Amino acid sequence: xxxxxxxxxxxxxxxxxxxxxxxxxxxNAIPGSPWLSEKTPTQATIDALNEKYxxxxxVLVQLGMYLEDILHGDFRVSIKMQKxxxxxxxxxxxxxxxxxxxxxxxxxxILVGVPLGCLAAFKRxxxxxxxxxxxxxxxxxxxxxxxxxxxxxxxxxxxPDWKVFPTIFDGTWQSYILPCLAxxxxxxCYLSRQTRTAMLDSINQEYIKTARAKGLKNKKIIFKHALxxxxxxxxxxxxxxxxxxxxxxxxxxxxxxxPGLGRYFVSSIQNRDFPIIMGTTIFLxxxxxxxxxxxxxxxxxxDPRINLSKGGN
Amino acid sequence: xxxxxxxxxxxxxxxxxxxxKGLKGPGVxxxxxxxxxxxxxxxxxxxxxxxxGKTTLGRTILRLHExxxxxxxxxxxxIYEHEYPFESKTVEVKDKGGATRQETMLVKKVVxxxxxxxxxxxxxxxxxxxxxxxxxxxxxxxxxxxxxxxxDIHKLCPSKKERTDRIKELLGMVGLNTEHxxxxxxxxxxxxxxxxxxxxxxxxxxxxxxxxxxxxxLDVSIQSQVVNMLEDMQQDLGLTYLFxxxxxxxxxxxxxxxxxxxxxxxxxxAESYELNxxxxxxxxxxxxxxxxxxxxxxxxxxxxxxxxGDIPSPMNPPKGCRFHTRCPYATEKCKQAxxxxxxxxxxHWAACHLLG
Numbered sequence: 057x058x059x060x061x062x063x064x065x066x067x068x069x070x071x072x073x074x075x076x077x078x079x080x081x082x083x084n085a086i087p088g089s090p091w092l093s094e095k096t097p098t099q100a101t102i103d104a105l106n107e108k109y110x111x112x113x114x115v116l117v118q119l120g121m122y123l124e125d126i127l128h129g130d131f132r133v134s135i136k137m138q139k140x141x142x143x144x145x146x147x148x149x150x151x152x153x154x155x156x157x158x159x160x161x162x163x164x165x166i167l168v169g170v171p172l173g174c175l176a177a178f179k180r181x182x183x184x185x186x187x188x189x190x191x192x193x194x195x196x197x198x199x200x201x202x203x204x205x206x207x208x209x210x211x212x213x214x215x216p217d218w219k220v221f222p223t224i225f226d227g228t229w230q231s232y233i234l235p236c237l238a239x240x241x242x243x244x245c246y247l248s249r250q251t252r253t254a255m256l257d258s259i260n261q262e263y264i265k266t267a268r269a270k271g272l273k274n275k276k277i278i279f280k281h282a283l284x285x286x287x288x289x290x291x292x293x294x295x296x297x298x299x300x301x302x303x304x305x306x307x308x309x310x311x312x313x314x315p316g317l318g319r320y321f322v323s324s325i326q327n328r329d330f331p332i333i334m335g336t337t338i339f340l341x342x343x344x345x346x347x348x349x350x351x352x353x354x355x356x357x358x359d360p361r362i363n364l365s366k367g368g369n
Numbered sequence: 370x371x372x373x374x375x376x377x378x379x380x381x382x383x384x385x386x387x388x389x390k391g392l393k394g395p396g397v398x399x400x401x402x403x404x405x406x407x408x409x410x411x412x413x414x415x416x417x418x419x420x421x422g423k424t425t426l427g428r429t430i431l432r433l434h435e436x437x438x439x440x441x442x443x444x445x446x447x448i449y450e451h452e453y454p455f456e457s458k459t460v461e462v463k464d465k466g467g468a469t470r471q472e473t474m475l476v477k478k479v480v481x482x483x484x485x486x487x488x489x490x491x492x493x494x495x496x497x498x499x500x501x502x503x504x505x506x507x508x509x510x511x512x513x514x515x516x517x518x519x520x521d522i523h524k525l526c527p528s529k530k531e532r533t534d535r536i537k538e539l540l541g542m543v544g545l546n547t548e549h550x551x552x553x554x555x556x557x558x559x560x561x562x563x564x565x566x567x568x569x570x571x572x573x574x575x576x577x578x579x580x581x582x583x584x585x586x587l588d589v590s591i592q593s594q595v596v597n598m599l600e601d602m603q604q605d606l607g608l609t610y611l612f613x614x615x616x617x618x619x620x621x622x623x624x625x626x627x628x629x630x631x632x633x634x635x636x637x638x639a640e641s642y643e644l645n646x647x648x649x650x651x652x653x654x655x656x657x658x659x660x661x662x663x664x665x666x667x668x669x670x671x672x673x674x675x676x677x678g679d680i681p682s683p684m685n686p687p688k689g690c691r692f693h694t695r696c697p698y699a700t701e702k703c704k705q706a707x708x709x710x711x712x713x714x715x716x717h718w719a720a721c722h723l724l725g
Contacts, residue, residue, distance in 0.1 A: 267507070285507070
């Protein structure tokens with residue numbers, strides 16, 4: 057077990073290294089620079105700025121210097137959006153907001169999606185199943201801004217004299233509800249479909265009949281025998297999805313004007329604020345890697361047949 | 370009275386249809402009008418080709434499948450009763466060409482709701498051993514949990530100590546080590562898994578066990594071990610078995626009486642010895658002639674009856690006697706009327722028009 061985790065951590069470091077290099081090189085390959093704003097500065101200013109932030113050197117040298125810096129825990133400072141503020145500071149400032157909305161969204165997606173999937177599996181072929189299928193297919197295929205806009209229309213002023221929730225995120229609990237609903241809708245629908253498929257597979261297994269022969273109540277059969285066996289694909293999906301959702305959904309954060317990491321990340325790319333792009337990418341990549349490791353360790357807990365020390369992945 | 374008590378399980382006109390989506394009729398007619406009884410302490414063997422409804426019958430008696438109609442009596446108590454919910458009707462069917470023709474088919478009719486008791490107390494008395502041991506054990510639970518769960522449901526072991534002792538005792542009974550309780554099913558071989566399945570079934574101290582092809586997934590060498598173990602258990606614990614298999618030689622060895630099924634119906638039922646020496650139904654004769662004989666000389670000289678054609682679909686079984694499409698002796702009557710199971714000599718039942 058310890059050996060397995062050590063192996064995974066080593067692999068994670070290599071992955072992070074590759075992600076860092078790739079992002080750095082790609083970022084430098086795109087046209088444009090942070091210094092291009094409406095008031096085009098003189099060439100002398102640009103040269104001075106480039107020199108100040110070490111951007112006058114060859115790209116590979118820059119990459120080497122950047123890697124050295126992050127190995128010392130220095131993620132540099134923002135060069136444009138919040139000039140000279142440390143990137144780590146900014147991320148730690150923005151992440152909690154995104155994470156709060158993201159975790160509520162994922163939580164409701166699990167709490168509603170999984171039971172709905174079970175329900176659909178048990179009512180297979182009935183109108184309940186068909187209705188859920190329509191809803192879930194809609195949820196999976198609709199882009200996030202459509203869901204967000206529909207929610208805004210329905211609950212925040214679209215219908216006259218019916219404004220239950222605020223349009224703009226202001227930190228009150230009411231303003232959390234619509235963004236969380238919008239952000240969690242896609243994972244909820246996806247989870248529900250996944251659970252349905254996995255449940256249908258497991259309720260047709262012989263050990264479900266064994267459980268009935270023992271005299272177990274239906275409810276217990278579903279949750280103790282069928283669901284536990286159906287959880288593997290659900291957990292596989294959840295790991296990376298949690299990482300993505302917690303780091304903020306760009307669309308939802310834009311629609312509801314939430315000062316979160318997702319929105320900030322995208323505007324940092326538009327502004328070519330290189331240190332922020334790098335910092336956020338590494339943060340997100342590390343988060344996803346950690347979640348995947350957690351998922352793999354959870355497998356062991358859910359399914360004793362999985363042997364981590366052999367084969368590994 | 371004493372004679373009545375001799376019969377542990379009685380099944381009258383049991384029918385099980387599996388509805389098929391998009392189809393109006395009864396769907397797959399897996400078990401059709403089967404009546405039989407099982408005496409206390411005996412082993413009733415059930416044989417037939419794959420797909421003939423043996424397994425469905427076994428599971429329907431335990432109500433793991435809800436029956437479509439019929440009556441199930443366990444130890445004098447009716448645990449299920451329902452009127453046959455279909456009737457024959459002549460309907461007009463449109464051909465592809467547009468011409469209409471008359472056809473009789475089964476149409477649903479309204480019948481009173483079935484009488485069905487809560488099965489929980491009966492689950493203690495009636496158990497089942499499944500065919501595929503690796504599929505019938507929940508892969509997420511240890512062997513101890515699998516066996517212990519049955520004890521918990523029926524609240525058989527009030528204290529934790531009693532529970533672990535009972536699990537150990539059961540594992541010992543089926544020839545496994547007590548430390549196996551903490552292992553998972555996939556860590557065992559097929560034969561050991563089946564032993565776990567048997568221990569699980571025995572956990573609640575049942576009286577009646579449906580052995581649903583318990584050995585067909587095992588190696589021949591393991592088969593005999595498991596069969597011997599089942600026989601020992603029967604003697605020690607006074608069990609009654611319904612032993613389902615497609616291997617006639619094993620069934621012959623273990624059963625007191627044997628029932629033969631064809632396409633959902635019971636065609637012959639007799640004492641084991643009698644059935645082998647003196648089969649009267651044409652299908653049974655065919656089946657017996659197909660059993661391999663471990664003597665090349667006998668094997669070369671004896672005559673095998675080979676049936677023409679394939680087994681018909683249970684979704685659209687032949688009218689009249691279900692065997693008439695393949696029976697070498699079939700007459701006009703066989704195509705029209707369904708033969709009833711009749712006692713032709715004491716204890717020897719068969720359903721065939723040719724026997725009078």
